[in-house]
Amino acid sequence: MTSFKPLVFSGVQPTGNLHLGNYLGAIRKFVALQDSHECIYCVVDLHAITAQLVHGDLAGQTRSITAAFLASGIDPKKHIVFNQARVPQHAELAWIFNCVARIGWMNRMTQFKDKAGKDRENASLGLLAYPSLMAADILLYRATHVPVGDDQKQHLELTRDIATKFNNDFSARIGELGVGVEMQVGDESVNGFFPITEPLIEGPATRVMSLREGSKKMSKSDPSDLSRINLTDDADTISKKIKKAKTDPEALPSEVEGLEGRPEAENLVGIYAALAEMTREQVLAQFGGQQFSAFKPALADLAVEKLAPIASEMRKLEADPAYIDSVLRDGGERAGVIAEDTMKSVKEIIGLLDN
Structure with missing residues (x-):
């Protein structure tokens, strides 16, 4: 049985400075995956305008995310790093997927409800449909795996639903053109053009909370800069923020169970464990009984x-925007070759004439 070539795709929105939570939850995992997978990493600038059309410096934010990728260790020569808008087939395939997806599927997306809030009728159509664009991002490269956090699992399920429906709707045409791949879906062997992308979960999830309030997720939008460690913070700033982080008066427990009901303590222990690549049990074995x-x-x-x-490396890279642009341009050209090949087949399958 033939199969899809293993490929990882993931993207990050260019919306403000990246922080420690973004690094531990996503970028560090991207770096590690380079050793075992072929990877495509994208700065998803089209997604950035779904909730907010006007940005002060979208181009600068796109370069900053790219600098973070490179400074963290992503290799743009061995893998592909680019920004979404350079490859127009993302939007082209998203429109086709808008016609594959059902309105009921979109209405069930919890992130739309969260982001639209009470003023749902005033949200952009892009915000409602952006999971379809996310599916296009992934399936344009026929990616087999996507590293996902808890907040994106539902969108990956939608991607799988879209791929399944497309494969089923056009199964005869896919077979006739010979562009499909035989794959196993559950107990059934099927022939499909798009893979049923699998989530890639590398180790325990790292959920980094605010340094000012342990029950809230670390966020770019928090008005207090002391609530987060930005990837652009220098050594003195990092040290100051941690020393000012909120804690409680009790000593650290010697067992993980002792962290229950102590969100700030649990957060700082979790950050130490993630940075040191240790378990929380190991951290408490070392520091249990000690004061903060x-x-x-x-x-x-x-x-x-x-x-x-x-x-430090990010600051050097951001001082050379021409280099960052050259990385994005090269990555966009390489991604575009794959994207054009996919869209050529998609158009043939559907019956769209473009030559």
Whole structure:
């Protein structure tokens, strides 16, 4: 049985500075996947305008995300790094997927409900339909795997639903043209053009919370800069933010169960574990029984060791926008070759004439 070539696709929106949560939850995993997979990493600038059309410096934010990719260790020569708008087939395939997806599917997307809020009728059509664009991002390259967090699992399920419906609707035509791949879906062997993309979960999820309130997720939009560690923060700033992080008066417990009901303690222990690539149990075996006055300096030193070099390299890269643009241009050209080949087949399958 033939199969799809293993390929990882993922993207990051250019919406403000990246922070520690973005790094631990996504970018560090992107870097690790390079050793085992062929990877395509995209700055999804078309997604950035679904909720907010007017940006102060969308181009600058796109370059900043690219700089973060490169500074963290993503290799743009071995893999593909580009911004979405350079490859028009993303939007072209998204329109076709708008015609594949059902309105009921879109109405069930919880992120639309969260982002639209109470003023749902005033949300952009792009915000409602952006999961269809996300499906196009992935399936344009016939990606077999996508690293996902909890907040994106529903969108990957939609991607799988769209691929399944397209494959089923055009199964005869796919077979006639000989452009399909035989694959296993559950207990059934089927012939399809698009893969049923699988989630890629690398180790335990890292959920990084605000340094000012342990029950809230670390966010770019929090008005307090002390709530987050930005990837552009220098060593002194990183150290200051950790030392000012909210804690409670109790000593660190020696067992993980002792973190229950202590969100700030749980968050700082989790950050240490993620940066040191340890389990929380190992962290507490080392620091259990100690006060935060001893733990915070150790965490600050570790964070500076891991993050300050990335910040330094980002500043160097951002000072050379021409180089960043050359990386995006090269990646866009390479991505475009794959995208054009996919769209040629999609148009043949549907019966759209374009030559």
